[in-house]
Amino acid sequence: MPRFRWWQIFSRSVFAIDLRGPDGRARNHCVDVRPWGDRDDGEVRARLYVDGALELVSRVPARFPVPGGEIEVAVGSFGMKRCHHVGDDRTSTPLTPHPRSAEGRRAHLDRAHPTLSRTVGAVSLALVLVGLCLALPPIIEPISQIPPIAESVGTFESPVDLPLWLEITLGILAVLGSVERALRLRSTWIDDLAS
Numbered sequence: 001m002p003r004f005r006w007w008q009i010f011s012r013s014v015f016a017i018d019l020r021g022p023d024g025r026a027r028n029h030c031v032d033v034r035p036w037g038d039r040d041d042g043e044v045r046a047r048l049y050v051d052g053a054l055e056l057v058s059r060v061p062a063r064f065p066v067p068g069g070e071i072e073v074a075v076g077s078f079g080m081k082r083c084h085h086v087g088d089d090r091t092s093t094p095l096t097p098h099p100r101s102a103e104g105r106r107a108h109l110d111r112a113h114p115t116l117s118r119t120v121g122a123v124s125l126a127l128v129l130v131g132l133c134l135a136l137p138p139i140i141e142p143i144s145q146i147p148p149i150a151e152s153v154g155t156f157e158s159p160v161d162l163p164l165w166l167e168i169t170l171g172i173l174a175v176l177g178s179v180e181r182a183l184r185l186r187s188t189w190i191d192d193l194a195s
Contacts, residue, residue, distance in 0.1 A: 001030055001049040004100050011036055013103055015083040015095035021067045027051050029066055031095060035079045046073040071095070077192045078175070079103075079182030094185065106183040121184065124177035128191055131174025134160070134167065 004014055016030045030049040037044050046062040048055045048071065056064050061074040066085065074082040080103065085093045097103035110117040137158035143149060144156035162170075178191035 001032060001052050001054070004098050006100065009100065009102050009105075012101065013080050013083070014098035014101055015080075015103070016098070017071070017085050017093070017095045019067045019085070027067075029071065029085075029095075031064070031071060031073055031083055033060065033073060033075060033080065033083075035075050044075050076182060076187045078178040078187055080185055081182070081187045082185060103183050103185070106180070110184075120180065121186075124180040127173045127177030128181065130170055131177070132190055134162075134170055134174075 004012065011034060013033045013035055014030060016028060018026045018028055020026050028049075028051050030052075032047045032049060033044070035044065044060050045057055046060050046064070047057050048064045048066075058064065058073075061072070061082075064071040064073070069085055069087040071085050072082055074080075083095045085095060087093070097107050099105070099108065109120075137156075137160060140156050141158055144153065178187060181187050181191055
């Protein structure tokens with residue numbers, strides 16, 4: 001497996017888990033993903049390395065069969081959405097992020113400063129919710145003007161008319177909130193819609 005370099009902090013995600021095989025020996029399973037796509041063709045792929053050797057490559061979302069279950073990998077618009085080992089009994093265990101990756105650094109902040117981490121998480125969620133509130137009216141307005149909908153429900157006109165600079169600022173903050181949530185593997189469809 002290629003070594004993790006400092007300049008790959010936002011362009012590469014590496015997660016690992018030790019799993020015991022049928023022989024009882026623990027083997028290190030690493031998933032390597034370039035969330036913004038591979039350099040050659042831009043396709044987002046997950047690579048599974050077992051004890052440092054490449055075993056499988058798949059487009060995301062991916063499911064890799066491993067001892068005791070499978071590893072599920074999913075990528076969203078802002079980074080990793082999921083990287084979990086799902087056991088045969090359907091229990092789900094998140095893989096551990098590489099300590100030098102953005103996800104690993106965010107996990108370290110959570111362990112070292114849990115109160116600060118919770119505060120950052122709450123602020124990021126609030127930013128995403130504000131972005132969602134700004135994104136919904138422009139979607140609802142044209143839909144409400146479709147004649148059958150307008151006749152049965154009425155039309156909707158957005159009560160909020162913000163200056164362009166404020167809309168752009170809040171949009172950028174919603175994106176930053178979504179990126180932070182992706183670093184904790186908490187990204188959902190709401191992040192995509194809000195940002």
